[in-house]
Amino acid sequence: MSLERAFSTFGLPAILMIAFLVFTGLSDSFLTATNLEGMILSFAISAFMFLGLTWIFAIGEMDVSFVAVAALANMITAGLVIAGYSWGVATGLAMLAAFVIGLFNGVLIAKLGLPSLVTTIATGGMASALAAAIGKGSSMGINQVGYLQVLFDVKFGIISLLVILITALIVLCWYVQERLTLGHYIFAMATNSRAAREAGIPTARITILLCIFASLCSGAAGILLAVQLSSGQPSIAQSLFLDGLTAVLLGGTMLKIGKPNILGTIVGVAIIAVLIRGGALLGWSDASFSIIKGVLLLFGVSIVVWTGRKPE
Template sequence: MTDMTMTTSERRATKRGPDLQGFFLRYGLFLLLVLVILLFAWLRPSFISAGNINDMARSASIAALMFLGLTWIIAAGEIDVSFMSVAALANMVVAGLVVSGHGWAIACVAGLLVGIVFGFANGLLVAIFRLPALVITIATGGLAGSIAAAIGLGTSISLSSTGFIGTLLHVNFGVLPLLTVVVALLYGAAWFVQERLTFGHYLYALEQNRSAVIEAGVPVNRLLLMLYILSGVVSSLSGILLTADLSSGQPYIGTSYFIDGLTAVLLGGMALKFGKPNVIGTVTAVLLLAALLSGAALLGWTDAQRQIVRGVLLLCGVAVVVWARRKTRAHI
């Protein structure tokens, strides 16, 4: 009995020894972010100028807000490919209402309702009626995108004033926008919910063994419905912010966020919880993408070259998540 206990202790001690592979698997994404920032700062000192940092932080904050709900949906083993179209529709609804003479307050409420309606529709069809999430969100995303294009008759809507949203976007704390501080606090709260509450355990258990979670009495359908509504709400909020940030409504703006969203969530799965999408990983991947795109622009890279980088990162994220999930299921 003593020998067995000692053997177990020795094994644990061995596991506590230096594990470079484990270290890089958990923290490699953070190290890559630091490396990219240092590299671009060396190649182009203007990369770390106050103005460029402010611009990167603002764009990264809007993107991170949009991808928050998507992170938890993918972590739960589902998918939502309508998030960027919902953002585009909210963007066009706000721009259309402002141009037609309605105030920014009413326009923002209408934009937020867009996210609630589409999020509820996705959740209802996927969670309650058990229809395939990919098919459903492709359909709802296509509907949202079509309505967005119809509002502007296929073209953008220019705004002469960005209202109180534009004012808030340009409030800064030092070099950082107020928006960045707010999104950081939101992600901090999301991390607490994910790591310290039973919600996080249910979330990851759903992907691993959904039947066991249902048998444990967890209201799975209600949980998934909430996740899809959350995704719709944060997507619409991002669309509202983009209206003020761009001073216009852009019906096809969601296209540029599709690859970025999947890349951020899947690549973020490489951080901390290997193979499991998580909020800290997502925000780190968003910062990495923002740094890469900003640095690439300063170096004069073409749009095609930037898309190649995005594609490579997405492939890395998909490969890591799929491999990790197969390994986890093999041990169940």
């Protein structure tokens, strides 16, 4: 087995295991039920948000609007609930907003040929502005939690029903990526979009669908954060921006080197979750977390770029 093959297979899982063992040894609180439950829940919500983002990067595009979409969905939910609307109406309209942003991104990128980075910076900026406007720049407390609270309250040991459902979705996405034609199309588009289009692959339609899926994942995560924290916060997902890019690009060094993939992203999210929880127990500063995430992000980007330049 070559060194490259060995790293792609065992590299990230080994980093995850080492980090887990190190924090277990350094902190007596790391393996407590309370800490593990919180770490698993944070992991699940983050992984949910980054599922669609993974496929956007996998087709060779970028989306930096995901945290803004999550914040907008979060604030729409909180604002409508506080205004007296039901949780069903509030979450439905929040998901509709996420759908519209995803559709808008997809059409601009796939049909008009606009650069995905510039497009999602613009739409993300608009979503952030709308989120701030709903709460007039401030957080909004929610006095009552809705039907989604059952996802957090129903537990099997330290595993909530929400974690189980998100895990099932992750498995489904992995199956689509690895076993269905759509998954093959996704990686073909990243290799050579023009050749894929000439081969009859509906690249524009796939791009639009993936943009919508990514926005829906972000919007749903924003709603879940509103339930978890009983509040709407216009900057609720800002800390997840670097996490998302790091998890997806770091995950691109696993299994399919240079190609972001579901399993790689999940391991990347797990590494970040362990670092955040373990570091918090040891009193690490926010600056320390940012530096570590930045290093991991640069590592992932370097591997992806290096792989893309390698001769076939």
